[in-house]
Amino acid sequence: MTKLLLLGGTTEASRLAMAVAEAWGGAGPGAGRQAVFSYAGRTARPASQPLPCRIGGFGGVAGLVAYLRREAITHVVDATHPFAAQMSANAVAACEEAGVKLLGYERPEWIARPGDRWIRVADMAAAVAALPEAGARVFLAIGKQHLSAFSTRPGNHYLLRLVDAPVAPLPLADSCVVVARGPFDAAGDEELMRSHAITHVVAKNAGGSGAQAKLVAARALGLPVVMMDRPRIPSRQVRGSVAEVMSWLDHA
Numbered sequence: 001m002t003k004l005l006l007l008g009g010t011t012e013a014s015r016l017a018m019a020v021a022e023a024w025g026g027a028g029p030g031a032g033r034q035a036v037f038s039y040a041g042r043t044a045r046p047a048s049q050p051l052p053c054r055i056g057g058f059g060g061v062a063g064l065v066a067y068l069r070r071e072a073i074t075h076v077v078d079a080t081h082p083f084a085a086q087m088s089a090n091a092v093a094a095c096e097e098a099g100v101k102l103l104g105y106e107r108p109e110w111i112a113r114p115g116d117r118w119i120r121v122a123d124m125a126a127a128v129a130a131l132p133e134a135g136a137r138v139f140l141a142i143g144k145q146h147l148s149a150f151s152t153r154p155g156n157h158y159l160l161r162l163v164d165a166p167v168a169p170l171p172l173a174d175s176c177v178v179v180a181r182g183p184f185d186a187a188g189d190e191e192l193m194r195s196h197a198i199t200h201v202v203a204k205n206a207g208g209s210g211a212q213a214k215l216v217a218a219r220a221l222g223l224p225v226v227m228m229d230r231p232r233i234p235s236r237q238v239r240g241s242v243a244e245v246m247s248w249l250d251h252a
């Protein structure tokens with residue numbers, strides 16, 4: 001029996017879920033192959049999946065080990081966002097402890113192209129420090145979790161693009177929220193940045209296609225992009241495409 005836990009929350013994870021559902025033919029109990037898709041529960045309306053879903057944290061490494069044992073999971077594919085470093089580190093530790101096979105599905109990093117004006121920074125604090133003290137109009141394309149870091153630069157205006165409308169006041173006084181869910185396209189992002197008179201973009205080096213449009217738009221508009229490098233993730237096996245992950249699942 002193969003039982004896969006697919007850690008998701010990304011466009012790539014959803015593509016992988018589709019491939020698993022197709023290849024395993026709606027594998028039900030008794031078919032020898034089962035899969036469960038896991039969301040952290042960060043968004044109000046997560047995209048529906050063609051696999052059974054569970055939502056919410058496991059409770060750290062110990063909680064994940066208990067889950068893996070209780071559900072008799074044999075394989076974990078970590079297709080979380082490259083900046084979801086806590087979940088990825090927990091998966092490495094828990095799979096080792098529980099004797100479960102683990103694969104990271106990592107998309108390649110974005111690489112600066114001719115015409116790009118990237119300012120590469122190591123982390124969120126360095127991204128804040130890379131912005132002007134005041135007067136900038138910043139497209140803060142980093143999700144909702146770390147917005148408060150930018151409250152130390154209150155003289156700038158911030159354009160936020162969030163999956164859900166905020167339910168609590170934002171930590172940024174001078175801000176404007178656009179509620180939208182990717183994938184995005186370059187023409188739309190160029191229009192968005194133009195209409196908000198954006199002068200700077202802040203982005204995480206996520207890689208992949210779903211969020212790349214803002215970089216193409218920034219290049220076209222000649223705007224600087226403060227680009228955050230990926231956090232470090234403990235060593236693990238990785239693959240970079242759906243086909244390679246499917247092959248690993250067949251042979252691991």
Ligand SMILES: NC(=O)c1ccc[n+]([C@@H]2O[C@H](COP(=O)([O-])OP(=O)(O)OC[C@H]3O[C@@H](n4cnc5c(N)ncnc54)[C@H](OP(=O)(O)O)[C@@H]3O)[C@@H](O)[C@H]2O)c1
Nearest residue numbers: 008009038039040057058059060080081083084085086087
């Ligand atoms: N960080 C980003 O920029 C970003 C962008 C787009 C999408 N996402 C997605 O949003 C989710 C949360 O990201 P994050 O940066 O908050 O992660 P994180 O900091 O690495 O994870 C924090 C905690 O959230 C829970 N968690 C995260 N992903 C989970 C999953 N797929 N299933 C069940 N529990 C999960 C775990 O809780 P326990 O310790 O209780 O198990 C984890 O320790 C991830 O699934 C990620 O793929 C993140």
